[in-house]
Amino acid sequence: MESVTKRYPDGTVAVDRLSLEIPDGSITVLVGPSGCGKTTTLRMINRMVEPTEGTILLDGEDIQRQPVTTLRRSMGYVIQNAGLFQHRTIVDNIATVPRMLGWGKQKARARAAELMERVGLDAALAKRYPYQLSGGQQQRVGVARALAADPPVLLMDEPFSAVDPVVRKGLQDELLRIQDELGKTIVFVTHDIDEAIKLGTMVAVMRTGGRLAQYAPPAELLSDPADAFVEDFLGADRGIRRLSFFPSARLELTTGPVIPLDATAEQIAAPGADHLLVTDADGRPLGWGAPGDLTAGDIRPAELLPHGRPFVPGTDSLRAALDCAVLSPTGWAVAVDAGGRVTGVVSQQTIGEAIRSAHAADRADEAKVSS
Amino acid sequence: MNGFLDGFFDIPSDLQHSWLGLIGLHLREALLPVLAGLLLALPLAQLCVRFRWLYPPVLGATTILYAVPSLAFFVVLIDYTGQTELTVMIPLAVYSLVVLVPAIVDGVRSVPQETLAAATAMGFGPVRRYLQVQLPIAVPAILAGLRVATASSISLVSLGALIGNQGALGNLLAAAQKYDRPELAVNSVVTTAVLAILCDALLVLLRVVLTPWMPNGARSRPKTGGRRQRPVPQDVIR
Numbered sequence: 001m002e003s004v005t006k007r008y009p010d011g012t013v014a015v016d017r018l019s020l021e022i023p024d025g026s027i028t029v030l031v032g033p034s035g036c037g038k039t040t041t042l043r044m045i046n047r048m049v050e051p052t053e054g055t056i057l058l059d060g061e062d063i064q065r066q067p068v069t070t071l072r073r074s075m076g077y078v079i080q081n082a083g084l085f086q087h088r089t090i091v092d093n094i095a096t097v098p099r100m101l102g103w104g105k106q107k108a109r110a111r112a113a114e115l116m117e118r119v120g121l122d123a124a125l126a127k128r129y130p131y132q133l134s135g136g137q138q139q140r141v142g143v144a145r146a147l148a149a150d151p152p153v154l155l156m157d158e159p160f161s162a163v164d165p166v167v168r169k170g171l172q173d174e175l176l177r178i179q180d181e182l183g184k185t186i187v188f189v190t191h192d193i194d195e196a197i198k199l200g201t202m203v204a205v206m207r208t209g210g211r212l213a214q215y216a217p218p219a220e221l222l223s224d225p226a227d228a229f230v231e232d233f234l235g236a237d238r239g240i241r242r243l244s245f246f247p248s249a250r251l252e253l254t255t256g257p258v259i260p261l262d263a264t265a266e267q268i269a270a271p272g273a274d275h276l277l278v279t280d281a282d283g284r285p286l287g288w289g290a291p292g293d294l295t296a297g298d299i300r301p302a303e304l305l306p307h308g309r310p311f312v313p314g315t316d317s318l319r320a321a322l323d324c325a326v327l328s329p330t331g332w333a334v335a336v337d338a339g340g341r342v343t344g345v346v347s348q349q350t351i352g353e354a355i356r357s358a359h360a361a362d363r364a365d366e367a368k369v370s371s
Numbered sequence: 372m373n374g375f376l377d378g379f380f381d382i383p384s385d386l387q388h389s390w391l392g393l394i395g396l397h398l399r400e401a402l403l404p405v406l407a408g409l410l411l412a413l414p415l416a417q418l419c420v421r422f423r424w425l426y427p428p429v430l431g432a433t434t435i436l437y438a439v440p441s442l443a444f445f446v447v448l449i450d451y452t453g454q455t456e457l458t459v460m461i462p463l464a465v466y467s468l469v470v471l472v473p474a475i476v477d478g479v480r481s482v483p484q485e486t487l488a489a490a491t492a493m494g495f496g497p498v499r500r501y502l503q504v505q506l507p508i509a510v511p512a513i514l515a516g517l518r519v520a521t522a523s524s525i526s527l528v529s530l531g532a533l534i535g536n537q538g539a540l541g542n543l544l545a546a547a548q549k550y551d552r553p554e555l556a557v558n559s560v561v562t563t564a565v566l567a568i569l570c571d572a573l574l575v576l577l578r579v580v581l582t583p584w585m586p587n588g589a590r591s592r593p594k595t596g597g598r599r600q601r602p603v604p605q606d607v608i609r
């Protein structure tokens with residue numbers, strides 16, 4: 001998008017000289033407060049809104065140069081509340097664009113069935129009507145419908161903001177999974193900064209008046225907000241959230257305070273720790289106990305303190321590790337492998353040091369890039 | 372008892388129709404105007420949806436037409452169309468139009484914004500969007516309008532009796548007076564009422580068949596705009 005401006009007939013400037021380079025094959029999120037021109041920007045891409053000034057290029061070619069219906073059929077569009085056709089069944093909703101493109105009925109329906117599976121919808125829903133589906137299911141149908149003709153571009157306007165948080169998380173994870181498989185170019189609009197950070201490869205923060213405040217990958221947004229507006233928009237806990245982008249793999253784990261259920265008196269006394277993590281025969285965590293309360297050969301799992309949710313070093317971020325430590329009754333986070341067996345424990349203090357050194361490394365990286 | 376029922380289906384020969392013949396005639400005079408009204412209302416309503424400013428004047432004009440008593444209509448029309456069925460059917464078509472235009476406009480406007488946005492974004496042109504999205508979703512509202520138009524049309528046909536025996540079943544009323552046979556009047560009223568009820572039932576059935584996509588709760592009472600609830604001039608001589 002090159003210096004695109006939209007002024008509505010009533011004089012409202014919805015988008016003001018916006019320039020954006022949207023990378024192929026990844027998710028670009030437009031985020032900002034309500035009324036800042038996100039929807040307008042998105043709709044200029046499929047020409048539901050025509051820009052007052054500026055040009056929009058798709059693969060180097062001006063989008064004005066192809067017929068508008070052709071352009072639109074090459075772009076999937078997903079909106080809040082899905083906007084399904086209430087008078088058509090789920091399969092027919094999904095098959096809409098393929099049918100318009102002249103596919104045969106059988107082929108379009110087969111494609112619809114394939115997409116239902118891809119977005120996690122039970123095939124039994126195919127013959128139902130939209131009113132018979134939950135909000136989350138309708139939204140999945142909306143995504144399937146947008147993907148039906150396999151368009152290279154997907155435009156999504158607050159698609160998940162009308163569903164409850166649990167369903168929303170499911171839909172977000174599903175979108176990331178689908179994106180991994182299909183590698184579409186997705187432009188995703190939301191007013192929810194957490195959603196933006198979770199989904200975006202690049203995030204464009206817009207401010208009221210339709211101006212771009214910052215365009216950066218989410219980690220950079222959190223570490224270096226361009227100005228007070230962006231910082232404010234990111235919220236008070238951006239430092240914590242930023243930890244999501246640091247891996248926990250390099251945390252130094254210790255197995256000192258980890259003892260088996262059948263530990264001997266020496267094993268209980270030896271570590272000299274305040275708390276010991278007791279594991280079962282398979283090495284899975286059972287809970288914490290103070291050495292003074294534990295009797296060799298008679299450790300009762302039911303009397304141990306809960307060990308809380310463990311983290312998986314290779315997979316989870318520093319944020320998850322810190323969260324585990326904060327929630328743990330002892331202040332120690334439990335690390336497990338993919339099979340749930342304890343690989344060690346780590347204290348809040350050690351995690352704190354890891355955070356400081358990660359930040360330092362990050363700053364050093366930046367210094368290298370900017371010099 | 373015998374005397375009364377004996378003459379019930381014995382239609383005086385000057386009506387030139389059997390009882391069944393009168394029913395056929397009545398249905399034709401009542402339903403053709405509704406059909407004509409529908410065919411006119413569809414494009415007119417679409418214009419009103421496209422050009423919002425058009426709707427208030429159209430609504431005003433149709434309301435005034437609706438207020439014109441049918442008798443006055445007949446008197447004016449007789450000069451042009453004579454004492455024919457057409458003189459009866461033209462006003463009925465106008466009344467149907469008046470009921471149907473707001474019904475269709477409200478129905479089409481009730482289509483949710485996001486549904487329209489989705490259709491546009493998928494590359495529907497205006498015509499395709501109207502025929503494949505707006506109109507089907509307006510079907511319940513349109514059929515609600517058709518029910519009102521049909522019922523009032525069936526009852527109003529009888530007034531044709533006033534202009535040279537063009538009232539089909541309504542002519543029985545005049546005959547009842549002329550031959551002093553009250554059973555003919557009963558026949559007229561009961562048959563007309565049964566026709567109206569049957570037609571209404573058929574329209575309800577049609578809606579159920581056409582809208583499998585409606586939630587069951589809403590099916591028995593479709594969301595209708597206020598305008599469709601005009602008073603139905605069942606027994607008013609107009």
Ligand SMILES: Nc1ncnc2c1ncn2[C@@H]1O[C@H](COP(=O)(O)OP(=O)(O)O)[C@@H](O)[C@H]1O
Pocket residue numbers: 008009010012013014032033034035036037038039040041
């Ligand atoms: N059709 C329109 N006519 C006039 N103003 C509009 C129209 N659509 C949106 N606007 C205005 O443009 C601004 C941006 O709107 P929008 O793009 O919908 O914002 P967002 O999606 O970020 O909430 C708002 O101030 C809104 O009131």
Ligand SMILES: [Mg+2]
Pocket residue numbers: 038039040
């Ligand atoms: Mg919006």
